[in-house]
Amino acid sequence: MNPLLATFLRLTAIVAVAIIALFLAALVLKVVLVAAVIAGVILGGLFLYKMIRRARTRVPVSRL
Secondary structure: OOOOHHHHHHHHHHHHHHHHHHHHHHHHHHHHHHHHHHHHHHHHHHHHHHHHHHHHHOOOOOOO
């Protein structure tokens, strides 16, 4: 086999693996980003719920 052909095949394989890795990384990052947004919404909702609940307990109650 010609040494230049072997080098070309090796470089082609490296580029193909790099492109596949790039697509997989983009897919993983997309999943992580969606999970982070969902977690942020849930944590924000819990924070607001606890803040409103805490504010309600501080209201003076008239006991007769």
